[in-house]
Amino acid sequence: MRWPSRAALGAVALSVALLPSTAEADRWTGGDAEGDVRGWHYSPEPKPCGTDTVVNGSAEVTNDITGLEVRHTRRSLVMTTTFRDLDPDLEVMVTNYVRTPRGGYWLDLVRFQRPNGTWRVLTFLSKAPRYPDPDQVNECGAFGFVSTGLRCRIGREIDPVGDVVRLTLPRTCLQSPDWVRVGADAVRFVETDDPDDETFTVFSDDFDGGTVLTKWKISYGPRVHSTGVVGPSGDMEPLRTRSTARRFKVVDGTRQFAHR
Ligand SMILES: [Ca+2]
Ligand SMILES: [Ca+2]
Numbered sequence: 001m002r003w004p005s006r007a008a009l010g011a012v013a014l015s016v017a018l019l020p021s022t023a024e025a026d027r028w029t030g031g032d033a034e035g036d037v038r039g040w041h042y043s044p045e046p047k048p049c050g051t052d053t054v055v056n057g058s059a060e061v062t063n064d065i066t067g068l069e070v071r072h073t074r075r076s077l078v079m080t081t082t083f084r085d086l087d088p089d090l091e092v093m094v095t096n097y098v099r100t101p102r103g104g105y106w107l108d109l110v111r112f113q114r115p116n117g118t119w120r121v122l123t124f125l126s127k128a129p130r131y132p133d134p135d136q137v138n139e140c141g142a143f144g145f146v147s148t149g150l151r152c153r154i155g156r157e158i159d160p161v162g163d164v165v166r167l168t169l170p171r172t173c174l175q176s177p178d179w180v181r182v183g184a185d186a187v188r189f190v191e192t193d194d195p196d197d198e199t200f201t202v203f204s205d206d207f208d209g210g211t212v213l214t215k216w217k218i219s220y221g222p223r224v225h226s227t228g229v230v231g232p233s234g235d236m237e238p239l240r241t242r243s244t245a246r247r248f249k250v251v252d253g254t255r256q257f258a259h260r
Contacts, residue, residue, distance in 0.1 A: 028224045029069045030209040034084055037064050037205045040251045042258070044198045049140035052251045060203045062087040063094075063186035066163075068207045070182045070221060074228025076155075077174065079107075080166045081184045081207070088160040093187045093257075096167055097128070097218050100177035104128030106147065107167055108244075109156055123154040124244055125173060131215045141250040142258060149242035171226065181220040183207055187257045202257055216248075216255040 039057030044050040067082035079096045086092075093110040108124045126147035137143045155168030171177065184207040191200045210219040249258040 026073075026225050026227050027069065027071045028221055029067060030207065030221050031067050032065045032205070032207050032209055034064060034066055036208070037203050038252075038254070038256075039201060039203045040256055041201045042199060042249075052141075052249065054252050055201060057203045057205075060188070060205075061085040062090045063092050063188045063203060063205055065184060065186055065205045065207050068182065068184050068209070068221065070180065070224045072171075072180055072224045072226045074171075074226060076171060077169045077180055077182075078155075078166065079168075079182055079184070080164050081186065083163045083165070083186070086158070086160045086163040086165070091188060092165075093189075094165045094167075095185050095187075097183035097185075097220065098169075098174065099128075099181040099213065099220055100174050101179065102175050102177065105150075105174060107154070107169065109158075109165060109167055111158060121156060121158065123156050123167065124242070125150045125152045125154060125169070126244075129246075133215065137250055142247060143249075144245060144247040146243050146245050149244070177226070179223040179225045181210070181213075181223055183210060183218045183220045185218075189257075204257060 035058045037057035037060040039055040039060070041053045041055050042050055043053070061084040064084035065081055066084050069080040069082070071078040077098070081094055081096070091112045093108060096107045098105040098107065104127065106126050106128055109121065111119060111121045113119055124147075126149055129145045129147060132143050150173065152169060152173035157164070157166040159166070174180070185204060187202060187204045189200055189202055191197070206217070206219060208219050210221040212218065213220050247258045248255050250256070
């Protein structure tokens, strides 16, 4: 998986209006089943495509999504993904998918361990890609694209005690939408320590409790309207120096992450 080196994230100037506090935030909560993590194993043989084998992921707990909560206030969008048992000793990548009246966004959080043993967390906001048609994948069932990061001050919280990952966006980063629909998935890659070993296993779980709105089966919850006034809006400035390459593979008829 190729992640960008940490770059200075530009702060978004938030317009803080001096208005009386408004009604409670509009919020929505949905649930997801336990024990529904999917797994697949990749081996590079035989060439050129290698072999994909579906494996049982039902024992995976750290990236087993059990709930998704959305709060859409006057100033921010707060997305809280709940897990069965978030393990602080394991890497995980969580993506929140956001739909607005003007388009879609992807927000990633990845927590990974560096070679020296310390842990690092990166977040990455980008516009949703144009999804290829299912018949546009290559002969090996793979497809990929490059996403460019958007300048935004992203709040993040990883709580292994409460088993939640919480990501917060100022509404200005999304052009201050009247409503949002949110989805989520979580992925964990398992590799061997041998750098010459090209095999790996991927475990992933989607929030399944909403409506599928894309060709690639991303499930979104209902519209959650903002409680307050519509703030300043405008196109976000892309972070030209930050981009990430993503690769996916169709395994067992569904979109799966692939980091090679
Ligand atoms: Ca689940
Ligand atoms: Ca699920």
